[in-house]
Amino acid sequence: MGQYAKKALVLGAGGFIGSHMVKRLRDDGYWVRGVDLKYPDFSQTWANEFVQGDLRDVDFVRRVLQFKGERGNFYNSVPYQYIESFDEIYQFAADMGGAVRFHWRERCRHHAQLRLYQLERS
Numbered sequence: 001m002g003q004y005a006k007k008a009l010v011l012g013a014g015g016f017i018g019s020h021m022v023k024r025l026r027d028d029g030y031w032v033r034g035v036d037l038k039y040p041d042f043s044q045t046w047a048n049e050f051v052q053g054d055l056r057d058v059d060f061v062r063r064v065l066q067f068k069g070e071r072g073n074f075y076n077s078v079p080y081q082y083i084e085s086f087d088e089i090y091q092f093a094a095d096m097g098g099a100v101r102f103h104w105r106e107r108c109r110h111h112a113q114l115r116l117y118q119l120e121r122s
């Protein structure tokens with residue numbers, strides 16, 4: 001990872017908690033991809049790469065999980081052997097109904113190294 005300690009994916013990075021989490025991770029030396037429907041309302045994003053999209057879309061989620069390099073290549077086509085998993089994933093995207101539980105569990109089954117942090121409404 002060169003200059004970065006780890007690579008993290010923050011879902012809901014345009015929201016209150018997610019945007020602060022991105023900043024915290026950057027301060028801790030992480031490379032961070034933020035994902036949200038929208039950019040943060042009251043500040044810039046500190047993410048190395050910020051991707052706008054809907055996390056209820058399974059195909060989008062599949063692509064979001066693929067780390068393609070420190071330059072932020074989400075939209076680029078990268079040879080399969082260069083695609084890696086994220087070390088950590090933080091889920092703060094709200095109001096997604098049951099979608100998050102369903103397809104995140106499916107996807108994360110294939111990413112043994114990651115730790116999934118999720119705040120859920122009880």
Ligand SMILES: NC(=O)c1ccc[n+]([C@@H]2O[C@H](COP(=O)([O-])OP(=O)(O)OC[C@H]3O[C@@H](n4cnc5c(N)ncnc54)[C@H](O)[C@@H]3O)[C@@H](O)[C@H]2O)c1
Pocket residue numbers: 011012013014015016017018035036037038053054055056092093094095096119120121
């Ligand atoms: N803020 C708190 O004090 C607090 C306390 C306990 C739990 N929580 C929970 O933590 C989570 C995050 O809280 P918050 O205050 O940051 O909320 P927030 O509304 O500020 O942020 C949530 C973000 O999720 C994004 N989002 C929603 N649906 C999405 C989708 N389909 N695809 C992509 N992005 C989507 C929204 O655009 C928004 O930016 C929520 O589930 C909330 O219920 C918050």
